[in-house]
Amino acid sequence: MSKFLRPPNLEVMQQLIPPSPQSLKLEASERELLVVQVNYFSPGDVAVGICIWHGLADGSAIFNFMKLWVEINRGVNENICNKVVLDCTSLFPPHSSLKDQHIKPQSTSKVVFKRLFFDGKKIVALKEKVNKEIMVGSFDHKLQASRFMVVSSLIWGAFIAIARERKRAINNKLYSHAMYYTVNLQSKMNPPMIPQCMGNIFRFVRAECFGKLVGAAGPQLK
Known part of the structure; x- marks a missing residue:
């Protein structure tokens, strides 16, 4: 192990x-x-x-x-x-307006792979804490933080803290932060698609943060 x-x-x-x-x-x-x-x-x-x-x-x-x-x-x-x-082209037919919207591959020298491990009980405790803050804060009260949301927000927050320190070093403020998520659209459809569907049934979404991280990420993931 x-x-x-x-x-x-x-x-x-x-x-x-x-x-x-x-x-x-x-x-x-x-x-x-x-x-x-x-x-x-x-x-x-x-x-x-x-x-x-x-x-x-x-x-x-x-x-x-x-x-x-x-x-x-x-x-x-x-x-x-x-x-x-299933043939998902019947649900997402090719469209001429999307043919040039490709994501440019990143240089491998700029890509960092890291495997992080979190204790399950601590994730549950963090999730409960965040959901309590959502209920008393100014967020959408219908939003409930998932395990993915709280963990990704925790990692994102660490990057923001580093970025802020670097900006302070050059006397410059960092006003906003953005993060891109890959969202599986299969479960978002009504009715949901069966898991065995072939095709690229996902979308990149941008979450921008000016304050609380979960409040920024949650609506985009929904």
């Missing part, structure tokens, strides 16, 4: 998945939609890594695709026929 909780070595883990089409600098027409790499180890263990085109599936779709694949291989066929993968 102690080894599992350690921050992963990304260079080692990269060897367990197929090369990314972007790293191979292939044309769009030459890129595979799905590539599977099976890794065999001497004790008989197996690790399966996949590389899938992001235009075909987002993180949630990839997770459920792998889960369903495992169920099929295990012979779990109960209600397997009802777990239909």
Whole structure:
């Protein structure tokens, strides 16, 4: 367990998945939609890594695709026929106005990966404290902070504190702070979509903070 909780070595883990089409600098027409790499180890263990085109599936779709694949291989066929993968283009048809709205890839030298661990009881206590502040404060009383909201706000607050100290060092004020969230739209639809839907069913939302963090993040996540 102690080894599992350690921050992963990304260079080692990269060897367990197929090369990314972007790293191979292939044309769009030459890129595979799905590539599977099976890794065999001497004790008989197996690790399966996949590389899938992001235009075909987002993180949630990839997770459920792998889960369903495992169920099929295990012979779990109960209600397997009802777990239909839908064509989400009928719900989100391609639109010409969106074709140029792409997110530019960030330089890998500016990306920082960090794994943080929080005690479950402390998260519950923090959630209760924040919800009490929401009830007595000037926020929307219908808003209830989730575990994700309080933890992300805690991390965000640490970055804000660092930014403020840096701004003070150069005698400049930091008036606002922004953070981008990836929101899964499957559960936001009415009625909710089944988890086995393929496609990019998510959206980036911007939360801007001038004061309380949860008050800034909450409406955007809803």
